Amino acid sequence: MHSETTLSVVIPTLNEARNIEHVLGLLPDTVDEVILVDGGSTDATVAIARRARPGIRVLGQTRPGKGSALATGILAATGDEIVTIDADGSMDPREIERFVAPLRAGAQYVRGSRFSRGGGSADITAVRFIGNKVLNSLANLLFGTGHSDLCYGFNAMTREAAGALRLPDPADGTRLRHWGDGFEIETLMHVRAVKAGLRVVEVPSFEASRRFGESNLSAVRDGLRCLRTLLFERFVSASVDSVVDAERRARPKVTAELVGEGE
Template identity: 35%
Template sequence: MKRFQQPPNIRVRLTVVIPARDEEAVIQDTLRRVLATLSPHYHELEIVVVDDGSTDRTAELVAEVAAQDARVKLVRHDRGYGGGRAVRTGILHASGDVIVAVDADLSYTPDQIPRLVKAVEQGADIAIGSPFMRGGGVENVPRFRLWLSKWGNKLLGRVLGGYTCVTGIFRAYRREVAREVAERIHLDGKELWPETVYYARKRGWKIVEVPAILRGRRAGRSKFKAGKAIVSHLRLLFRYLLRR
């Protein structure tokens, strides 16, 4: 995939929301990479890290970076609610005009963020980074997990309007849209991602997909549970079929 070539709009106020639970192995490196990559392009940049009840030093390590750079903000949950709740919390603490959500392990590298931001600047309400569309790709992801993700997205995406990736966190939102999602969709887990697509279509919002490269975890422990993912995908599929 080609790197973002058009210069990003430095006037855009950008917030990057990072949900984190037990990510001490990667979180400081993640913050440094996001800051180093985006700082030259966005003069008004903030990173909101939501610690979702970590039992390790994640919050402490984020606080260290925040003490050195005011653009980094730490928000803490008293316990682990789930990635969906963490993203919703981050959105409600964001000040940017465009809000992007990424995983703490940077499964989507920060140099891909300007593509999503540009799509929102050009009129999208939500821009989804998709590894499964033409121009996207996957690197170093375990074979079974990749197979499950592909088929889950194929089935759910077809029901939800023909999208290629509806279960991924990597998205950019227009501020008003993001806040409505955070305030109106009361889901705490990863079900928030496809439910947001469903809700957006009902609201008549413009959703676009942007090619993205998904990479396997570089450090720390994966929180992926195959059985849980299968049950979740099937439950969501039946839910959306019944709503049609």
């Protein structure tokens, strides 16, 4: 083992056969565990991933959506530190060490930012840029923060911090079952990290253009879901948290569907 601290990387996928090998090939040697959470790809994503990264863990989702995939992977991760990264090639895995370093210096949750000094994006559209700026400003106002990028999926956290985020339960088919299952998951995670009092650090990151294929993100639809998330977390969630937590404690633990393990 390269160190006493272990590192897991969680990658959600849906039909990323032309991108996944590139992403896996750039992962640093310091990564101990790679978890691919697949949303039912109809191409060769899973087969290519297993070939490119022997030993990769491949999990299936119990519900559709990027948020459900991230929750499934994060809750299944065994590493002391957990990094989330997209499978489309827009995020450079070689930046992972930049995210992990603050954790080893005492941070608990590390946010990637395309808009802090040293960051950038070759992929964001004008509509998404404006929407992100508006939502980010609102988040800073509502939660007293000074962050620069609300809607970005390159993040890192300690395993203890992951528990504090109270992610949507992959095995939960009851009430609020769909909230957090979509692209609003990144907003939800950032806000809950702040609400939990975690030590949050922001690091610059460069977002390249997606290598192949098209994004499933809808600027308007998903932007509205992010807005609802901000308002719900600020004005409503404190009153329902205790009820949801009690339901989770009462429910027997169910593991996420396992699609397969790499050989």
